[in-house]
Amino acid sequence: xxxxDFMQRLASRRVSLTLILLLLCICVTGALVPQKSLLEPxxxxxxxxxxxxxxxxxxxxxxxxxxxxxxLTVMALFFVSTLAAMxxxxxxxxxxxxxxxxxxxxxxxxxxxxxxxxxxxxLKLRVSGFxxxxxxxxxxxxxxxxxxxxxxxSVVLLHTSLLxxxxxxxxxxxxxxxxxxxxxxxxxxxxxxxxxxxxxxxMLAPPLPRGLKITLxxxxxxxxxxxxxxxxxxxxxxxxxxxxxLRTRLLRYNTVRYGGTDLYLSVRSGFGVxxxxxxxxxxxxxxxxxxxxxxxxxxxxxxxxVPGSDMQVNVEFLSRNHKYYDIDDIESPxxxxxxxxxxxxxxERLIRPGERTEVExxxxxxxxxxxxxxxxxxxxxxxxxxxxxxxxxxxxxVFFALFPTTEIRLLEIRxxxxxxxxxxxxxFRAVAERVFEQITKEKxx
Numbered sequence: 001x002x003x004x005d006f007m008q009r010l011a012s013r014r015v016s017l018t019l020i021l022l023l024l025c026i027c028v029t030g031a032l033v034p035q036k037s038l039l040e041p042x043x044x045x046x047x048x049x050x051x052x053x054x055x056x057x058x059x060x061x062x063x064x065x066x067x068x069x070x071x072l073t074v075m076a077l078f079f080v081s082t083l084a085a086m087x088x089x090x091x092x093x094x095x096x097x098x099x100x101x102x103x104x105x106x107x108x109x110x111x112x113x114x115x116x117x118x119x120x121x122x123l124k125l126r127v128s129g130f131x132x133x134x135x136x137x138x139x140x141x142x143x144x145x146x147x148x149x150x151x152x153x154s155v156v157l158l159h160t161s162l163l164x165x166x167x168x169x170x171x172x173x174x175x176x177x178x179x180x181x182x183x184x185x186x187x188x189x190x191x192x193x194x195x196x197x198x199x200x201x202x203m204l205a206p207p208l209p210r211g212l213k214i215t216l217x218x219x220x221x222x223x224x225x226x227x228x229x230x231x232x233x234x235x236x237x238x239x240x241x242x243x244x245x246l247r248t249r250l251l252r253y254n255t256v257r258y259g260g261t262d263l264y265l266s267v268r269s270g271f272g273v274x275x276x277x278x279x280x281x282x283x284x285x286x287x288x289x290x291x292x293x294x295x296x297x298x299x300x301x302x303x304x305x306v307p308g309s310d311m312q313v314n315v316e317f318l319s320r321n322h323k324y325y326d327i328d329d330i331e332s333p334x335x336x337x338x339x340x341x342x343x344x345x346x347x348e349r350l351i352r353p354g355e356r357t358e359v360e361x362x363x364x365x366x367x368x369x370x371x372x373x374x375x376x377x378x379x380x381x382x383x384x385x386x387x388x389x390x391x392x393x394x395x396x397x398v399f400f401a402l403f404p405t406t407e408i409r410l411l412e413i414r415x416x417x418x419x420x421x422x423x424x425x426x427x428f429r430a431v432a433e434r435v436f437e438q439i440t441k442e443k444x445x
Contacts, residue, residue, distance in 0.1 A: 011085035019078045026071050072170060079166040086159035093152055103139045106409055109422035110429060111436035116418040120410040123419060126439045130408060137411070139420075145408040154399035157392055164389030212240040212259050217247075219371045234265060270300070271324060273317065273335060274367030277306060286367070289335075291317050293324055300324065309362055311346060314338040318350075333369060404428045406435055 130145035241259030255264040272290040291300035301316035320331040411420040425432035
């Protein structure tokens, strides 16, 4: 008895809503307070300079916060509460008793009426799709019809989807996406970490396995093959795993497994400029300034931060003919750099390939123009649980919306030629009303 009461309390809506509010509060906290990094102090400083605290996914609490003890504790409690709710619901469905059949009970239904001069069999033929059963009660003979009775289990299916999603989060310990890397042709993933960072770093979270090196050999954003629409393709050289170097071609719709990591192309693509920086103290860095392909007639531009400087830099790529999809088509390329501090313009420079400029003790050299693509990587098997959870929730919503359980009860009152009719639908009143009108409408020939 005590265990049953405890399960009922744990499965209550109040407990579930409280846990959901706690999860929302944790995510809001993650949006307002930068999460503590697992990196070393020097790497953490570089991560902050890279705009890590401005990362959208981090702000929404979808990176480090998944591994915090308080988030995992609340998720575990939510799992137990959802499991208890599912057990209670399953027990109720398995023990479901047939509703009371009597004239008084039918009159309490949302839609009820007395239809004179017909038999239950005649009314039964006016509707389709119902499974009928016959029985007797104190008031007379009764026919009960049910349509979409299986949809009662949609709530259980929804609980199952929640359990799969929670298990996926708990099993992954972090976001299942391990990060996106912008790779330029002939450059490996280390270039973007060498010193010049942009705020737009996607969901760059934990690093790749130690020693894994990815080099983009060639990139085609207008790739065509029989059966494919215009798409992107990338030739990659993968090194550092026990199986040895691997040269492979990736399309957007396939993956390659190397060193225990699944790699695939994301949908984003663009081009970039390699920018070399040098400070007066001799510190040097080379970074990849990446641009997305812009709308027609517009110039691509990005916001960036430079380590060692407190200024924000707006980098705009200029082309006389506004063409960017092929390096050979670009006319008179140049970049316009606007250096901002606290929203005020400090300096503005226009430089062309090979040219050099200096602002506040830091020199900038325009390197080569290149194309890039995003390589996404994942190692977590828990992603399959998360995908299964989303699929189960979608199926539950389909059952809920398209298959409402509807019941009809026809009671033939003894000693009369009338039938007492009752119609109910558990979720949609309009469905019950439509069935009621259909069965009570007298058909004429």
